[in-house]
Amino acid sequence: MNYSLRGGINIPTLKEIDVPDKxxxxxxxxxxxxxxxxxxxxxxxxxxxxxxxxxxxxxxxxETLREDAYQAIAxxxxxxxxxxxxxxxxxTGVLVLSSDNEANKKALEIISTLGINDAYCVARAxxxxxxxxxxxLGADLVLMPSRLVAKSLVRSLGRAExxxxxxxxxxxxxxxxxxxxxxxxHDNPDPDAISSALALQKIAESxxxxxxxxxxxxxxxxxxKAFVNLLGIDLNxxxxxxxxxxxxxxxxxxxxxxxxxMLSPGMHLGIVxxxxxxxxxxxxxxxxxxxxxxxxxxxxxxxxxQELNIEIDKVLATxxxxxxxTDTLDFKRNTDSADLSAAAYLYPLADHEILDQLERPSxxxxxxxxxxxxxxxxxxxxxxLLTNVGVIRDRDALPQAADYLLSLEGxxxxxxxxxxxxxxxxxxxxxxxxxNLGEVLRRAFGEKAAGGHSNAAGAQIxxxxxxxxxxxxxxxxxxxxxxxxxxLNAVGVDRDTE
Numbered sequence: 001m002n003y004s005l006r007g008g009i010n011i012p013t014l015k016e017i018d019v020p021d022k023x024x025x026x027x028x029x030x031x032x033x034x035x036x037x038x039x040x041x042x043x044x045x046x047x048x049x050x051x052x053x054x055x056x057x058x059x060x061x062x063e064t065l066r067e068d069a070y071q072a073i074a075x076x077x078x079x080x081x082x083x084x085x086x087x088x089x090x091x092t093g094v095l096v097l098s099s100d101n102e103a104n105k106k107a108l109e110i111i112s113t114l115g116i117n118d119a120y121c122v123a124r125a126x127x128x129x130x131x132x133x134x135x136x137l138g139a140d141l142v143l144m145p146s147r148l149v150a151k152s153l154v155r156s157l158g159r160a161e162x163x164x165x166x167x168x169x170x171x172x173x174x175x176x177x178x179x180x181x182x183x184x185x186h187d188n189p190d191p192d193a194i195s196s197a198l199a200l201q202k203i204a205e206s207x208x209x210x211x212x213x214x215x216x217x218x219x220x221x222x223x224x225k226a227f228v229n230l231l232g233i234d235l236n237x238x239x240x241x242x243x244x245x246x247x248x249x250x251x252x253x254x255x256x257x258x259x260x261x262m263l264s265p266g267m268h269l270g271i272v273x274x275x276x277x278x279x280x281x282x283x284x285x286x287x288x289x290x291x292x293x294x295x296x297x298x299x300x301x302x303x304x305x306q307e308l309n310i311e312i313d314k315v316l317a318t319x320x321x322x323x324x325x326t327d328t329l330d331f332k333r334n335t336d337s338a339d340l341s342a343a344a345y346l347y348p349l350a351d352h353e354i355l356d357q358l359e360r361p362s363x364x365x366x367x368x369x370x371x372x373x374x375x376x377x378x379x380x381x382x383x384x385l386l387t388n389v390g391v392i393r394d395r396d397a398l399p400q401a402a403d404y405l406l407s408l409e410g411x412x413x414x415x416x417x418x419x420x421x422x423x424x425x426x427x428x429x430x431x432x433x434x435x436n437l438g439e440v441l442r443r444a445f446g447e448k449a450a451g452g453h454s455n456a457a458g459a460q461i462x463x464x465x466x467x468x469x470x471x472x473x474x475x476x477x478x479x480x481x482x483x484x485x486x487x488l489n490a491v492g493v494d495r496d497t498e
Contacts, residue, residue, distance in 0.1 A: 214237070298320045
């Protein structure tokens with residue numbers, strides 16, 4: 001009889017082992033390699049009361065494992081003879097976890113011949129090349145420890161960043177206790193901006209900070225009107241308040257003073273919370289959190305409410321959930337995992353009857369008229385569709401028309417624009433992965449006038465010298481020529497060639 005001698009103790013080889021224990025004879029899991037990872041997995045499985053056998057070529061490790069009451073045997077996992085002595089009929093999983101890539105690949109080749117295809121096979125690889133080779137050899141899952149450690153570390157760092165931001169915001173509000181805060185949203189605010197402002201107001205209230213939500217423009221979109229009315233949200237027109245009445249100012253769902261808001265350009269702010277890309281603009285603020293990867297500002301505010309352990313009531317949960325859904329187009333646009341987790345957290349807290357009502361508002365006559373004008377006046381250049389809808393009162397109808405026109409066959413980008421008393425309003429949508437629509441509009445109409453995401457963006461351009469033109473048809477023709485020319489130049493399209 002052959003023995004492996006380690007420290008004076010005899011360790012039997014696989015052929016000589018004789019263990020009557022049923023668990024040994026009918027393992028659920030076979031672990032090949034008992035290094036740090038293999039042992040850690042074995043420990044977790046044993047805590048779950050799983051039957052397992054460990055195979056390792058190091059007899060000293062096997063000795064230690066058996067002293068700890070693990071079923072373990074000494075053997076080379078790349079040797080076919082090892083597997084002939086094991087009962088593999090009841091296996092649920094085979095875990096090939098040694099640090100030797102070549103041994104692991106050889107083990108996978110042997111496993112593929114054993115007729116245990118029902119067993120889930122996990123393998124360990126040190127690099128991407130070996131990962132691909134092990135997948136080709138039939139492994140159901142291949143792990144790279146370095147990648148797992150990196151991902152775990154990044155998650156931990158992300159969590160630390162969230163805690164740091166939460167602490168910093170908390171300290172800012174503590175210093176503001178007993179004072180007044182103006183929460184400013186962009187002109188003609190949408191549900192994402194309004195719900196985010198409502199959440200910040202809730203945070204302010206928890207720190208004994210008085211606050212008012214201020215906006216300029218109109219809440220014209222029928223869904224936005226229904227949103228404010230059904231939830232009873234208290235909004236204040238900016239023109240009716242003096243900023244001198246407030247100790248500090250917060251901006252939500254927008255970041256640059258003077259860009260799509262009535263604040264003075266370059267002014268100092270207390271807080272900026274937004275999810276739109278900042279571009280080349282610079283902002284002066286005590287606390288800034290801008291996350292372009294996130295689909296909605298409401299997601300950012302939901303995370304702060306969670307981090308600060310502030311209770312979210314039904315109205316606020318409904319508002320935030322609706323804000324996330326509308327800005328991500330029901331999770332089909334600019335959606336990050338953070339949006340999904342925030343929505344999952346808010347879902348059971350929200351009023352779903354109100355959400356149902358918000359999703360079926362009546363369409364205004366003006367919105368219908370603008371949609372008709374957009375279809376009638378469309379200009380198609382290649383896969384770009386541009387349309388001038390003329391004089392408008394409800395600018396919120398423009399993105400609705402842009403969304404609708406993007407669904408037309410052969411169209412990758414839709415640009416809808418109209419004229420008010422003093423401005424040209426532009427809304428665009430795109431599913432063309434070759435362009436970033438927000439960057440295109442910024443190039444075409446300026447950093448201060450335009451912005452947005454890669455597939456949804458907008459612009460507001462002062463009429464300037466055009467405002468002196470009294471004839472409406474002349475004005476609309478000149479505006480049309482200017483907007484179309486600037487946009488096509490920004491995307492590098494020669495209209496004459498087209």
